[in-house]
Amino acid sequence: MQTRMTMAIRSTNPVNQRMKLIASLTSPFARKVRIVAAEKHIDYDLVVDVPWEANTRVPAYNPLGKVPVWVMEDGKTLFDSRVIVEYLDSVSPVGHLLPREPRPRILVKRWEALADGICDAAASVFLERKRPPEQQSQDWILRQMTKVTAALEVMSEDLGDQEWCTGEFFNLSDIATGCALGYLQLRFPELDWRRLHPNLSALHERLMQRPAFRDSVPVV
Ligand SMILES: N[C@@H](CCC(=O)N[C@@H](CS)C(=O)NCC(=O)O)C(=O)O
Structure with a gap:
């Protein structure tokens, strides 16, 4: 399932392909990423994928087979959630969630x-x-x-x-x-x-x- 998340402000990154979040809807780690993206008004497509299901495509994006995975504009994938949220906080100037000091x-x-x-x-x-x-x-x-x-x-x-x-x-x-x-x-x-x-x-x-x-x- 792919859902477009429409946020008020787009990411400032140059866009080749739309950014994607691969996530299951019960994962607390994926929820953390979804909340950070929403708080920072970052636009992306949500791709729901449950890593425990037989037809999961998660290992194609993350060799560890875990969600969340963030797919950047150039197709490069980011994991895990701590890496993703740090990235999202740095690419959007909206409301910093990590102090600089x-x-x-x-x-x-x-x-x-x-x-x-x-x-x-x-x-x-x-x-x-x-x-x-x-x-x-x-x-x-x-x-x-x-x-x-x-x-x-x-x-x-x-x-x-x-x-x-x-x-x-x-x-x-x-x-x-x-x-x-x-x-x-x-x-x-x-x-x-x-x-x-x-x-x-x-x-x-x-x-x-x-x-x-x-x-x-x-x-x-
Ligand atoms: N440290 C990882 C943990 C991710 C994680 O454990 N995700 C679970 C879902 S809540 C998962 O995908 N498990 C599948 C597996 O372990 O094979 C993060 O912060 O992203």
């Missing part, structure tokens, strides 16, 4: 690493639980879920009573965190992170006020 910049990327780490651990549990019960490892599931709960605790502590993850300005740290929380809500509705961490819950509510978040809620 080294320390604030790396602190935003630290939040992103934490949020992506939650998604990696949670996704591996989701996949493990899809295996036949006798093949599932409870030790593995526990190990991964411990990472999720520990990372949520650190996020909650670091957020404190700030409006946004790194303080008063919305940036990539909030997008990555919101995508991780949204993924937990989708795949692990039984997790009690909202009650345990009311500040993360309030952050998620604030993020859901933004059209880019509302328009990219994962669908199953």
Whole structure:
């Protein structure tokens, strides 16, 4: 499925072919890219491709067989999501999502690493639980879920009573965190992170006020 995403401002890059995002609609990493592109008004075609399906074309774009993949105007492909969002932030002058100064910049990327780490651990549990019960490892599931709960605790502590993850300005740290929380809500509705961490819950509510978040809620 290919969908044209129409944004108010086009990318400033010279155009040969339209830029494309290859993504599944449930991937939190792909959602992060979609939100960054929307916040920065970058125009692209969304190509929905589920890497787990037999007829997937994802390995033709990314040898690692993972989404998201960004296809640039000259056909060069970019992965993974952290590389893509850094690229998108640098090609459009609209609302910087990564600070320029080294320390604030790396602190935003630290939040992103934490949020992506939650998604990696949670996704591996989701996949493990899809295996036949006798093949599932409870030790593995526990190990991964411990990472999720520990990372949520650190996020909650670091957020404190700030409006946004790194303080008063919305940036990539909030997008990555919101995508991780949204993924937990989708795949692990039984997790009690909202009650345990009311500040993360309030952050998620604030993020859901933004059209880019509302328009990219994962669908199953
Ligand atoms: N570190 C990668 C993670 C991407 C990832 O794990 N994507 C999943 C979907 S959520 C995937 O495509 N998995 C297919 C596979 O592992 O074969 C990123 O940030 O883009």
